[in-house]
Amino acid sequence: KNIAIFASGTGSNAQKIIDHFRHSDIARVTLIVCNKPGAGVLQIAERENIPSVLIDKTAFFNSDTYIKVLQDAKIDLVVLAGFLWKVPANLVQAFPNRIINIHPALLPKFGGKGMYGHFVHEAVIAAGEKESGITIHFVNEKYDDGETILQERCEITADDTPETVAKKVQALEHRWFPVIVERLLSKI
Numbered sequence: 001k002n003i004a005i006f007a008s009g010t011g012s013n014a015q016k017i018i019d020h021f022r023h024s025d026i027a028r029v030t031l032i033v034c035n036k037p038g039a040g041v042l043q044i045a046e047r048e049n050i051p052s053v054l055i056d057k058t059a060f061f062n063s064d065t066y067i068k069v070l071q072d073a074k075i076d077l078v079v080l081a082g083f084l085w086k087v088p089a090n091l092v093q094a095f096p097n098r099i100i101n102i103h104p105a106l107l108p109k110f111g112g113k114g115m116y117g118h119f120v121h122e123a124v125i126a127a128g129e130k131e132s133g134i135t136i137h138f139v140n141e142k143y144d145d146g147e148t149i150l151q152e153r154c155e156i157t158a159d160d161t162p163e164t165v166a167k168k169v170q171a172l173e174h175r176w177f178p179v180i181v182e183r184l185l186s187k188i
């Protein structure tokens with residue numbers, strides 16, 4: 001099975017998923033799709049000899065260009081790992097229940113446009129939450145809205161900062177995202 005990872009940033013989750021399937025006979029990460037020139041995930045793709053695509057915004061939102069790229073690459077599952085653009089309806093429809101996302105908070109709270117990275121953890125702390133965590137969900141045509149696949153929690157203590165919460169949440173992401181990707185692929 002072929003996995004495509006969409007990412008806009010560092011790519012630490014992409015690296016964990018690549019490592020998880022490195023010697024797997026179930027699946028392999030065979031394509032990296034990025035919308036940010038110079039993003040860390042592109043260096044990971046180069047180092048790992050995985051083909052990567054730097055997408056053009058107009059073509060992404062106004063054509064089937066990248067649907068064709070994914071179909072030509074025989075992609076079975078699209079994994080969003082820190083991809084900051086909303087997925088257009090034609091791509092969601094072309095890959096029904098085949099696109100998943102990870103969000104660094106317990107949706108439906110602290111989700112939506114602009115809610116990513118440290119903004120999320122600042123909002124969680126500012127709201128006085130006693131816990132945070134991760135949400136892995138199917139992608140539909142709205143931000144951070146599709147059916148939840150998994151939520152895992154971490155406690156927030158009085159001396160936590162957005163940075164310490166980010167670390168706890170990242171540990172959950174790296175622990176669970178590869179496992180969930182494998183679980184879904186074993187059903188496809």
Ligand SMILES: N[C@@H]1O[C@H](COP(=O)(O)O)[C@@H](O)[C@H]1O
Nearest residue numbers: 009010011012013082103104
């Ligand atoms: N959607 C969010 O974007 C971040 C990506 O981090 P990385 O995988 O680029 O390190 C992760 O926190 C993920 O939950």
